[in-house]
Amino acid sequence: MPDPRPSPYPFLYERVIRRALEEDLGGAGDITTDAIVNPDRRASGNIVARARGCVAGLQIAAAAFRLLDPSVEIDERVADGAEVEPGRVLAAVRGPARPILSAERTALNLLGRLSGIATATRALVTAVAGHRAHIVCTRKTTPGLRALEKYAVRAGGGANHRFGLDDAVLIKDNHRAIAGGIVPALEAVRRHVGHMVKIEVEVDTIDQLEAALGAGADAVLLDNMTLPDLARAVALSRGRAVTEASGGITLETAREVAATGVDLISVGWITHSAPQLDVALDIE
Numbered sequence: 001m002p003d004p005r006p007s008p009y010p011f012l013y014e015r016v017i018r019r020a021l022e023e024d025l026g027g028a029g030d031i032t033t034d035a036i037v038n039p040d041r042r043a044s045g046n047i048v049a050r051a052r053g054c055v056a057g058l059q060i061a062a063a064a065f066r067l068l069d070p071s072v073e074i075d076e077r078v079a080d081g082a083e084v085e086p087g088r089v090l091a092a093v094r095g096p097a098r099p100i101l102s103a104e105r106t107a108l109n110l111l112g113r114l115s116g117i118a119t120a121t122r123a124l125v126t127a128v129a130g131h132r133a134h135i136v137c138t139r140k141t142t143p144g145l146r147a148l149e150k151y152a153v154r155a156g157g158g159a160n161h162r163f164g165l166d167d168a169v170l171i172k173d174n175h176r177a178i179a180g181g182i183v184p185a186l187e188a189v190r191r192h193v194g195h196m197v198k199i200e201v202e203v204d205t206i207d208q209l210e211a212a213l214g215a216g217a218d219a220v221l222l223d224n225m226t227l228p229d230l231a232r233a234v235a236l237s238r239g240r241a242v243t244e245a246s247g248g249i250t251l252e253t254a255r256e257v258a259a260t261g262v263d264l265i266s267v268g269w270i271t272h273s274a275p276q277l278d279v280a281l282d283i284e
Helices: 010-025 031-036 058-068 097-127 146-155 173-179 182-192 206-214 227-237 254-258
Strands: 042-049 073-076 089-096 134-136 169-171 199-203 219-223 242-246 264-266 279-283
Touching: 010 058, 010 097, 010 146, 031 097, 042 097, 058 073, 058 089, 058 097, 089 097, 097 134, 097 146, 097 254, 097 279, 169 173, 169 182, 173 182, 182 199, 182 206, 199 206, 199 242, 206 219, 206 227, 219 227, 227 242, 227 254, 254 264
Parallel strands: 134 264, 169 199, 199 219, 219 242, 242 264
Antiparallel strands: 042 089, 042 279, 073 089
16 A cells, blocks of 8 residues: 655645634634633543544644644544544544634544545555556546645555646647647647656547557546457557546446556546545544
8 A cells, every 4th residue: 555645745734724714713713612611721532433434634634723722732543544443533632622622623624525535545446456557536626625635545545646737748638629639739749848747648539549659648548438448448558658547437347447457547536526534523
């Protein structure tokens, strides 16, 4: 299993958490907690998994409490990437009661979201075990949360596709349509980018694949191909380009896609539609 660390740099996720806390606290703060809880009251509790899953984002969740009050102590009981059962204590929290209660929802939202992505990824990784294919994510991420969601994919045992439009070239169908075909699109890219930038071409048919390979694509995205066409595409591409299967791949179909011999299986739903893992904070 790939090591999910290092986690995103704190300055990246602290910006996200600050915005989330500002959204929740508004201009008046936590008026419920401030009315009920004395400023000097202390509290302790446990962050607990309510369902089976793969954990991701404990350090990020802990930062939500510490940004409200640095004296809040978080004792992590599991590491990101761990599989847990319902009732498992993920972390102990203790310190001033007000910031613990006020940061609770922001911390749990992030932890549940990232752990849900890690859980979905782990299920796919398990499904394709024994084949060469790696599960990778896409750019179909929540705006503002990409670095965190892609980290959650790594925590679940997957790998990351490109992070943005600036770190790799992916010539898609609309690019082909505007450029007038695969070859002119790829030639235009070669003139524009440096030698360190990889070029991937999305193809829908074997004819398009042969054009992309002939033009020197580094990788080919085999979009919505049938299993026989995927197997043929892998055979044609071997030793010439990395192969990536994409389009409508589910937990039920991932293993038969992997059996075609593709190098990568990219799945958008692990970031845009993964259900949250149910986590809670139980005050003692």
